[in-house]
Amino acid sequence: MNFKIDRIILIIFLGITAALAFLPNFVESEYLLRLITVVIFWIGIAGCWNMMSGYTGYIDFGPVVYFGIGSYVVAIAMTKYGIPFFPSLFISGLISGSVAFLVGIPTLRLKGAYFAIATFAFAEAMKQIALEFDRTFSVSFFQGSDGITLPISGHDNSFFFYCVLPVTFLVVLAHYYIEHSKFGYGLKAIKEAETAAEISGVNTTANKLGAYVSSAFFLGLFGAIEAYWITYITPSDVFNVQKTVQMVIMTLLGGMGTFLGPVVGATFLTLISESLGARFVEYYLIMIGGIIIVAILIMPNGIIGSLKIRKKLRFI
Amino acid sequence: MVLKSFRSILIVMLVCFLSAGFACAAQKAAWKIGVAVSLTGVFGKDGSLVKDAYTLWQETVNSNGGINGAPVELIFYDDKSDPATTAKLTEQLIVSDKVDLLLGGFGSSQLFAASPVAEKYQYPLISGGASSNKLFERGFKYYFSTLGKATEEVRGCVDIFSEVTPKPKTAAIIGADILFTSLACDGFKKYCQKNGIEVIHFELFPMALQDYNSLLMKVKNKKPDVLLVGSHLLVAMKTIKAMKEIDFSPKAVAFSYGPTVPKFVEDLKGDSNYVIAASEWTPNMPYSGKVFGKADDFSQLYIKRFNRRPDYVEAAAAGGAVAQQEVLEELGLKPPLSKENRIKIMEALHKDKFETFYGKIQFGADGANEAHPPVAVQIQSEKLENVFPLEYAEAKILYPFKPWKER
Numbered sequence A: 001m002n003f004k005i006d007r008i009i010l011i012i013f014l015g016i017t018a019a020l021a022f023l024p025n026f027v028e029s030e031y032l033l034r035l036i037t038v039v040i041f042w043i044g045i046a047g048c049w050n051m052m053s054g055y056t057g058y059i060d061f062g063p064v065v066y067f068g069i070g071s072y073v074v075a076i077a078m079t080k081y082g083i084p085f086f087p088s089l090f091i092s093g094l095i096s097g098s099v100a101f102l103v104g105i106p107t108l109r110l111k112g113a114y115f116a117i118a119t120f121a122f123a124e125a126m127k128q129i130a131l132e133f134d135r136t137f138s139v140s141f142f143q144g145s146d147g148i149t150l151p152i153s154g155h156d157n158s159f160f161f162y163c164v165l166p167v168t169f170l171v172v173l174a175h176y177y178i179e180h181s182k183f184g185y186g187l188k189a190i191k192e193a194e195t196a197a198e199i200s201g202v203n204t205t206a207n208k209l210g211a212y213v214s215s216a217f218f219l220g221l222f223g224a225i226e227a228y229w230i231t232y233i234t235p236s237d238v239f240n241v242q243k244t245v246q247m248v249i250m251t252l253l254g255g256m257g258t259f260l261g262p263v264v265g266a267t268f269l270t271l272i273s274e275s276l277g278a279r280f281v282e283y284y285l286i287m288i289g290g291i292i293i294v295a296i297l298i299m300p301n302g303i304i305g306s307l308k309i310r311k312k313l314r315f316i
Numbered sequence B: 001m002v003l004k005s006f007r008s009i010l011i012v013m014l015v016c017f018l019s020a021g022f023a024c025a026a027q028k029a030a031w032k033i034g035v036a037v038s039l040t041g042v043f044g045k046d047g048s049l050v051k052d053a054y055t056l057w058q059e060t061v062n063s064n065g066g067i068n069g070a071p072v073e074l075i076f077y078d079d080k081s082d083p084a085t086t087a088k089l090t091e092q093l094i095v096s097d098k099v100d101l102l103l104g105g106f107g108s109s110q111l112f113a114a115s116p117v118a119e120k121y122q123y124p125l126i127s128g129g130a131s132s133n134k135l136f137e138r139g140f141k142y143y144f145s146t147l148g149k150a151t152e153e154v155r156g157c158v159d160i161f162s163e164v165t166p167k168p169k170t171a172a173i174i175g176a177d178i179l180f181t182s183l184a185c186d187g188f189k190k191y192c193q194k195n196g197i198e199v200i201h202f203e204l205f206p207m208a209l210q211d212y213n214s215l216l217m218k219v220k221n222k223k224p225d226v227l228l229v230g231s232h233l234l235v236a237m238k239t240i241k242a243m244k245e246i247d248f249s250p251k252a253v254a255f256s257y258g259p260t261v262p263k264f265v266e267d268l269k270g271d272s273n274y275v276i277a278a279s280e281w282t283p284n285m286p287y288s289g290k291v292f293g294k295a296d297d298f299s300q301l302y303i304k305r306f307n308r309r310p311d312y313v314e315a316a317a318a319g320g321a322v323a324q325q326e327v328l329e330e331l332g333l334k335p336p337l338s339k340e341n342r343i344k345i346m347e348a349l350h351k352d353k354f355e356t357f358y359g360k361i362q363f364g365a366d367g368a369n370e371a372h373p374p375v376a377v378q379i380q381s382e383k384l385e386n387v388f389p390l391e392y393a394e395a396k397i398l399y400p401f402k403p404w405k406e407r
Helices: A002-021 A030-056 A064-080 A085-107 A112-137 A157-180 A182-199 A204-230 A241-254 A261-279 A284-298 A303-310 B002-028 B044-063 B083-096 B108-121 B155-163 B179-194 B212-221 B233-245 B262-272 B295-306 B312-331 B339-351
Strands: B031-037 B072-078 B101-103 B125-127 B143-145 B170-176 B198-205 B226-230 B252-255 B276-279 B354-356 B359-361 B375-380 B383-388
Touching: A002 A157, A030 A157, A030 A182, A030 A204, A030 A241, A030 A261, A030 B083, A064 A085, A064 A112, A064 A204, A064 A241, A085 A112, A085 A204, A112 A241, A157 A182, A157 A204, A182 A204, A204 B083, A241 A261, A241 A284, A241 A303, A261 A284, A261 A303, A261 B072, B031 B044, B031 B083, B031 B108, B044 B072, B044 B295, B044 B312, B072 B083, B083 B101, B083 B108, B101 B312, B108 B125, B108 B143, B108 B179, B125 B312, B143 B312, B155 B179, B155 B226, B155 B252, B155 B276, B155 B375, B155 B383, B170 B179, B170 B212, B170 B233, B179 B198, B179 B226, B198 B212, B212 B233, B226 B233, B233 B252, B233 B262, B262 B375, B295 B312, B312 B339, B312 B354, B312 B359
Parallel strands: B031 B072, B031 B101, B101 B125, B125 B143, B170 B198, B170 B226, B226 B252, B252 B276
Antiparallel strands: B276 B375, B354 B359, B375 B383
């Protein structure tokens, strides 16, 4: 029964992605296309956090650091070394992933609040490094608080739609893999009882590192895309803790450690914010806060998480 | 009888229908002007000031019959101080709300994100709340700023020292490490060099710095003649409090931003005296123009409407709206605007000179306001007084700074 549902959901997901690929041909409004791109963008970003924290239970308070690294790598690669966007994008992901590998080795041995504090501190430290590096070493690299202006792309929103869609597709596909692989079972075992998992033969450090690095790789890609889209970055903007908060809330709302949680959470929150923000400029944040509180009170495991428990489903 | 009633109902319905039609027509004839501005987040407070300025402009224009007979309708969206959201909302205003024109919000990062969108759709975008030099270095034709470039805004605060005796020889420059304040520090440095003042200390610190005493003690030990601070309101207030605590009294202290905000004097009271600040506008400047009349008239109107005095950022924002309005009147345009009309507006904004309550506005090829002289003000007896340039000065600068122990 569960196997059947898995397959059906996968087919629906592939079908929706395939249909989305043709969307720019039918959507005439650039704004609507931007809105859809933003929704897909946040599905991907929330998915990155879910990939690590949702499945392992390790609460990462600093994922924005890899987003910021991706933004800076693409900006420096394009403006300083004249590398075109797509190779720069790939380099951004690789460097974000590599930094996560180096940082993950010591920090993933920490547990609970200590891991959360370490990741948060690392993100803040990177922001300060980007701010102070040039002045300290008398170079022009991160350009401190002046920020970096990227080349104006001149592309319309469909270009960025096609940049974001495949990356988010891969993030969601990675969730499917986690749900159906030994690696994923290992992550879930870590969340349930790490010591027991270790005794049972799960290489917990390698599993956690795998999830952490993959999440950072994708976040680096998202950071690079946004930097090229917005055309200007500063440390305060790209390492903004608000981004972390947003991805955490989206995932919690949708359902932590679930396949569809980030998809539902990011879509719901982005669209509701868009809809209320246009009508109630002064009060919409209070209204959104209220909606989140009510949703969490009614569905403490998130929308998908609660559905999963209620319907006794193994996967969604 | 029934027929009569039926006829009456029909007439009433027809009247309602026609009234609704006229109302719709009237609505369609309004100037729809969109603003993506920070109303929450880090710049929420500053963005709200800009919103107030535009609101007052809208109310004033509408009470005078609108622009070329059409009333102004403003559409505000909150960008949450997030540049990506600013870009999205700017596109929403243009594509979805189909606004005729745009006005800029607050913050350089926000305007960096909004301006490429405005450029793409060929919408002029005038801001009164962003002055980062880099905004003007991208070759954009549709971006304009009524403020001067950040590095130039502080010129008056340093040039004034050529008018005092004894002339200061050394300066310490400190500032918060964010875009606007660090550029202000660069400006301080540039004009110190031009005025032959040696910079003996230069330091940027995190915006979230808590311990100002240690920082300023380090500066105090170097005994600079003047202290120049790249600041926002909170930084300026914390600096003065720390200076008093450690008894640091250089010959002068000047800030890039903060002391002109009424809260500075309200909170610090007598401790705010002798402080010099960069400004672009004060109500006692001898400026006047259409819409608001004199600078002081604008200030009085502001006090009446919002129960507080306007800051120069608010004046700059309203000044930008007035400049755009004058172009619409000059070209005799009516809503809705076509793309060709917006191109004409952009060209006129580059070409024309505007005399307004905010002073002269003349946009250069890069969109920066070139006609506006930077001003230095000093707080004397808990009141802001213009002290530089001398032709506009309403008081003589109090120099040197009165030591804390003698106050």
